[in-house]
Every structure is written in C-alpha cells, then in structure tokens.
Amino acid sequence: MISLSSVTKLYNEGRPNGVRAVDNVSLDIGADAVTVLKGPSGSGKTTLLSLIGCMARPSAGRVMIDGRMVSGLPESFLTEERRSTFGFVFQRFNLIRGLTVLENVMLPAAPLGPDPQALAEAARDRIAALGLADKADTPVEHLSGGETQRAAIARALINDAPVLIADEPTANLDTDLTHRFLDIVADLRAEGRTVIMTSHDPRIWQSDLVNAVIEMQDGRVTGAFA
Amino acid sequence: MTRWWRRQRALADFTLAALARRRVKNIGLVAIYALVVFVVASAMFFSTALKREAGLVLADAPELIVQELRMGRHEMIGADAIGALAGIRGVTRVTGRLWGYFYDSVNGANYTMMVPDDPALAPGPGEAVIGEGIPRARGLAWDTAPLFLSRHSGDLQKFEVTGRLPTGSALVSSDLILLDEADFRAFFDLPEGIYTDIAVSIRNSREIDTIVTKAERLMPSARFVTRDDISRTYEKIFSWREGVMVALAGAALLAFAIFAAEKASGLSAEEAREIGILKAIGWNSSDVIAMKLWEGGLVSAGAFLLGTVTAYLHVFLFSAALFAPMLKGWAVIYPDFALAPQIDALQLTTLFLLTTLPYIAATLVPIWRAASADPDQIMR
Ligand SMILES: Nc1ncnc2c1ncn2[C@@H]1O[C@H](COP(=O)(O)OP(=O)(O)OP(=O)(O)O)[C@@H](O)[C@H]1O
Ligand SMILES: [Mg+2]
Numbered sequence: 001m002i003s004l005s006s007v008t009k010l011y012n013e014g015r016p017n018g019v020r021a022v023d024n025v026s027l028d029i030g031a032d033a034v035t036v037l038k039g040p041s042g043s044g045k046t047t048l049l050s051l052i053g054c055m056a057r058p059s060a061g062r063v064m065i066d067g068r069m070v071s072g073l074p075e076s077f078l079t080e081e082r083r084s085t086f087g088f089v090f091q092r093f094n095l096i097r098g099l100t101v102l103e104n105v106m107l108p109a110a111p112l113g114p115d116p117q118a119l120a121e122a123a124r125d126r127i128a129a130l131g132l133a134d135k136a137d138t139p140v141e142h143l144s145g146g147e148t149q150r151a152a153i154a155r156a157l158i159n160d161a162p163v164l165i166a167d168e169p170t171a172n173l174d175t176d177l178t179h180r181f182l183d184i185v186a187d188l189r190a191e192g193r194t195v196i197m198t199s200h201d202p203r204i205w206q207s208d209l210v211n212a213v214i215e216m217q218d219g220r221v222t223g224a225f226a
Numbered sequence: 227m228t229r230w231w232r233r234q235r236a237l238a239d240f241t242l243a244a245l246a247r248r249r250v251k252n253i254g255l256v257a258i259y260a261l262v263v264f265v266v267a268s269a270m271f272f273s274t275a276l277k278r279e280a281g282l283v284l285a286d287a288p289e290l291i292v293q294e295l296r297m298g299r300h301e302m303i304g305a306d307a308i309g310a311l312a313g314i315r316g317v318t319r320v321t322g323r324l325w326g327y328f329y330d331s332v333n334g335a336n337y338t339m340m341v342p343d344d345p346a347l348a349p350g351p352g353e354a355v356i357g358e359g360i361p362r363a364r365g366l367a368w369d370t371a372p373l374f375l376s377r378h379s380g381d382l383q384k385f386e387v388t389g390r391l392p393t394g395s396a397l398v399s400s401d402l403i404l405l406d407e408a409d410f411r412a413f414f415d416l417p418e419g420i421y422t423d424i425a426v427s428i429r430n431s432r433e434i435d436t437i438v439t440k441a442e443r444l445m446p447s448a449r450f451v452t453r454d455d456i457s458r459t460y461e462k463i464f465s466w467r468e469g470v471m472v473a474l475a476g477a478a479l480l481a482f483a484i485f486a487a488e489k490a491s492g493l494s495a496e497e498a499r500e501i502g503i504l505k506a507i508g509w510n511s512s513d514v515i516a517m518k519l520w521e522g523g524l525v526s527a528g529a530f531l532l533g534t535v536t537a538y539l540h541v542f543l544f545s546a547a548l549f550a551p552m553l554k555g556w557a558v559i560y561p562d563f564a565l566a567p568q569i570d571a572l573q574l575t576t577l578f579l580l581t582t583l584p585y586i587a588a589t590l591v592p593i594w595r596a597a598s599a600d601p602d603q604i605m606r
Binding site: 083099108110159 | 235239510
C-alpha cells in the first residue's frame with residue numbers, strides 16, 4: 001500500500017519559471033492492484049510517479065510505502081528503497097547506449113552479487129517473453145522505438161520488484177505487443193504485485209485488468225474511478 | 227564472500243563493457259598514460275642497471291690507486307714506488323698494473339688492453355682472453371678465431387683467443403683484451419720496470435687517509451685515487467638518485483596533468499546521465515563508486531603494465547636505444563652493449579603508487595558528487 005497525503009512538488013520555486021508540477025495530491029494506491037494515471041500532457045503524471053518511486057522528494061506533504069515514511073529520508077535510504085521496492089520503465093526509456101539489450105536488462109541486478117549464469121538466463125527469459133529474443137545481443141541504440149520500449153520493460157522486471165512503475169509503457173507498441181505487455185501485467189497482479197502506470201492509451205485504461213484509473217489536470221487529481 | 231566477489235565481478239564486467247564503448251577515447255587515455263610510465267620506468271631500469279654495473283666495477287677496484295703525474299697528465303710509474311708504498315704501515319699488498327688503450331683502425335673502436343692482476347687469470351704467451359664486445363666489433367667468424375691486431379700499416383700481431391670474459395658486467399668487460407705481461411710490454415714497446423699505475427690494498431679502510439698522507443710525502447708528484455673517489459665519480463656520471471627523483475616527480479606531475487585535463491572538467495553530460503540511470507534503477511552510491519574504481523583501476527593498472535613491460539624490453543632487449551645520446555662519447559662498441567636485467571622492486575612499487583593512486587582519487591571526486599544527487603532529472 002502506497003499513500004500520499006497533501007503532496008506538492010514545486011520546480012524552480014520562487015522564480016518566474018516556477019512550476020507547481022504536483023499540487024496538494026492525496027492518494028491511496030492499493031497493493032495487489034493495477035493503477036493507471038491519465039491526463040493531458042504536462043498534468044504532472046511523470047512527476048507524481050517520480051515522487052512515488054523515491055526518485056524525487058516532495059516539496060510538501062508525505063509519502064508512505066507500507067507504513068514507512070519515505071519522503072524525509074536521505075538519498076542513501078531512498079536508493080535502498082528504489083532497489084528493494086521498484087522496477088521502473090521510464091518515459092524516455094533511459095537505456096545505456098553502447099551496451100546490448102541483455103547487458104542493459106541485467107544491469108539493475110549487478111550490484112546484488114547475482115550468479116552470472118542464472119542472471120543471464122533470467123534476463124534472456126524476460127527478453128524472450130517480450131518477443132525480443134533475436135535482439136538480445138544488439139546494442140540498444142540500434143533498436144526501433146518499440147524494441148527499445150520492450151527492452152526497458154524487460155529491465156524493469158529483472159529484479160522481481162514488488163512494485164512496477166511504468167511511464168507510458170505502450171506508447172510505441174502496436175496492438176499485439178500491447179496485449180503481450182498486458183499479459184505480463186496480469187501475471188504480476190496474479191503474483192500479488194503492484195503496478196502503477198501512466199497512459200494515454202485507451203487500450204490500457206479500458207482493460208479489465210485495471211483496478212483504478214486516476215485522472216490528473218494541472219498537477220491535481222480531478223477524478224478517481226475504481 | 228562469494229556474493230561479494232560476484233558483485234565485484236558483475237561491476238567489473240559492466241566496467242569492461244563500458245570501457246569498450248568509448249574505445250578510441252580510452253585507448254588514447256591509456257596510451258598517453260602508458261607513455262609516461264614508459265619514460266619513467268625506462269629511466270629507472272636504466273639507472274638501476276648502470277648502478278649495478280658501477281657497483282661491480284667498484285667491487286673489483288683496489289682501495290687505492292697511485293698514478294704518476296707529469297705536467298698534470300697521467301704518466302707511467304716506476305717499479306721503485308712499489309717498494310716505497312709497501313713499506314707504509316697498514317698496507318697489505320702493492321701491485322704494479324699494466325693497462326692501456328688500443329685504437330683499432332680496422333673499425334674505429336677502442337679496446338682496453340690489460341694484464342690481469344691475478345696471475346691465474348693471465349693468458350699464456352701469444353694468447354688473449356677477450357670481452358664479448360670484441361668479436362662483435364671485429365666480425366670474428368667463430369668464437370676462438372685468432373685475433374689479429376695491427377698497430378700501424380704493415381704490422382700484424384696474432385693472438386690465439388683462449389677465453390671469453392663472462393658477461394656479468396657489460397660495462398666492465400665488453401671491450402677488454404687480457405694479455406700476458408711479456409706480450410703486453412712487447413705490444414706497446416714498454417720496457418721492464420715501469421707500470422701504468424699501482425694498486426694498493428690496505429688492512430683497514432678507515433686508515434686510508436693516514437696512508438694517503440704518508441704516501442703523498444713519499445711521492446709528492448703522484449695522484450692518489452681512492453675507491454671513494456671512483457664511487458663519487460660514477461655517481462656524478464650517472465647521477466641516478468637525482469635523475470630518478472626528478473623523473474618520478476615528473477611522472478607524478480604528468481599523471482596529474484592528464485587526469486586534470488580529463489577529469490577536473492567534471493563529468494561529461496553522458497556520464498552524469500548514466501550515473502543517474504544507474505541510481506534510478508537501484509544502484510546506490512557505493513555501487514557507482516565501486517564501478518568507477520574498477521574503471522580507474524583497469525585504466526591505470528593497464529597503462530602501468532603496458533608502460534613497464536615496454537620499458538623493460540626497451541632497456542634490456544633494445545639496449546635503451548632511446549637513451550643512446552646519453553651514451554655517446556663512450557667507446558664505439560658500447561652502444562651495442564646489453565645491460566643485465568635488473569629491477570628495483572621498491573622503485574617499481576613507488577612508481578605504481580605515484581601514478582595510479584592520484585589518478586584514481588581524482589577520478590572519484592566528481593563521481594562522488596554525481597552519485598549522491600537525486601536521480602529525478604532522468605525521469606524526463
Ligand atoms: N525538473 C523539472 N524542472 C522544471 N519543470 C519541470 C521539471 N519536471 C517537470 N516539470 C514541469 O512540471 C509539469 C509536469 O510535468 P510532467 O513531466 O510531470 O508531466 P506529464 O503529465 O508527465 O506530461 P506528459 O504526458 O507530456 O509526459 C510540466 O509543466 C513540466 O514542464
Ligand atoms: Mg510524462
């Protein structure tokens with residue numbers, strides 16, 4: 001269970017270009033549930049995800065994860081929280097150029113001291129599940145948009161984190177691949193894990209899998225549907 | 227423990243993959259770095275080897291050498307001086323030495339001709355024992371081919387070569403020809419009863435000053451050269467200590483300059499973004515720093531290894547060819563001489579620490595800053 005109370009995030013506070021990216025948001029996100037954030041561009045979806053994912057600190061308000069207060073913790077604790085709790089699919093993918101798909105996917109697990117063989121196998125399985133097996137050894141900068149997106153999804157899943165945070169995960173995928181992604185989401189939900197995503201994609205928020213849709217506008221939550 | 231190792235292995239693997247990505251830049255970095263190490267290590271190997279050669283020369287040198295001077299120039303010395311010197315208290319042995327130089331007009335080389343101190347080493351009449359540089363300089367067909375020396379046109383002296391001097395010290399023995407005393411005197415047309423100079427052995431080296439004072443009174447026109455004098459001369463010629471210190475300091479400065487240019491400018495945008503990504507996907511600051519330590523360690527250790535190995539080959543296999551100008555003015559056959567391999571472990575360790583530690587330390591400073599910042603910028 002993740003809960004936010006009166007969370008606000010300001011960028012460039014006190015300057016003419018100051019932005020209230022997230023404005024006084026209070027929200028509870030269920031554990032074994034799939035939650036989708038929707039709203040127009042610039043409405044604060046990505047910012048809200050980064051606050052939930054311990055990537056940024058709120059300017060005001062509190063973020064709690066399973067009853068632990070994380071919003072005031074120093075960076076070293078937040079890293080620990082990110083590692084043990086979250087897998088991320090970033091809106092801009094953020095794969096490391098020059099490394100192969102396989103290397104990128106293995107990366108989040110590297111500091112955990114994994115068994116190299118077992119890790120490589122698990123990574124290839126994730127890659128294959130997303131239909132990318134033949135690109136596993138290709139450097140990521142040679143991939144198409146959809147392939148890059150799938151590599152990013154595979155990387156987010158490698159550590160079997162309890163919470164998957166995905167920012168527009170299907171923006172570059174066709175219908176068939178979108179359904180593959182939804183199959184993975186269904187598996188995660190069946191395993192009792194939490195999925196939080198943003199999406200402009202009706203195929204996502206109209207899916208039966210989704211437990212809650214949260215609408216945002218100008219940094220505020222304007223509606224929540226279960 | 228295995229977990230720790232696996233973590234290190236995973237980080238090192240990633241580092242290698244990351245280094246391979248910026249191949250050109252990293253090869254350039256290693257090349258410059260290795261060049262610095264190469265120059266310093268060459269100077270180090272060279273001076274250590276020369277020092278050892280000089281040490282061998284000194285070990286063989288008598289405590290005191292007495293030379294006759296006339297008009298400030300080295301002159302032959304009479305045998306009567308031997309008796310006079312032997313009478314001084316504390317002197318154990320006095321021997322007249324015979325040595326000289328021979329200019330070989332065939333190839334322009336200079337040889338040192340000598341009658342060995344120890345009669346057991348002396349070749350028989352008509353025979354010669356030669357240093358390893360001689361056959362090379364003369365192009366002798368086989369090891370024991372006879373040696374023909376010509377003092378002027380129409381003259382030809384033949385010596386049977388009965389032995390080769392061991393190559394323990396190339397500096398000492400390379401250009402040497404040992405002869406029987408009678409042959410030596412005949413070759414240089416030198417009458418009985420005079421010597422090139424006189425070697426004096428003494429019982430207690432602390433008495434040397436007293437003995438020299440007494441000998442000066444007996445032979446006011448002579449010059450007295452003690453082993454300390456020779457040692458000091460060698461130190462001056464090679465001045466290894468100063469040389470090595472200057473070289474090491476220079477290396478440290480250069481290593482500093484390299485990373486200053488490379489690292490002090492801060493991280494490239496690409497590098498900073500990568501650190502942000504790594505942190506966002508769950509790496510903590512110490513993971514990032516450990517990875518960068520691997521990177522710095524691999525770069526600097528690789529460069530160090532490359533630099534020292536090439537320096538070793540340069541000095542001991544290619545006779546320090548790049549330092550040849552330093553050797554000019556020596557006998558013609560010297561530039562060919564091979565130094566006996568010799569490594570000073572302490573110097574090498576110092577060089578290693580002086581070049582790698584500052585590099586690694588300076589690499590880490592900007593990383594530290596980047597690694598402890600919030601990674602939310604990369605969300606966008
Ligand atoms: N680091 C930042 N510095 C300054 N302004 C920022 C920063 N991050 C976000 N913003 C601003 O905050 C607002 C919300 O941005 P955010 O990225 O959360 O929107 P979004 O809902 O994800 O939009 P999109 O659908 O286009 O991805 C925007 O006006 C954006 O310009
Ligand atoms: Mg966004």
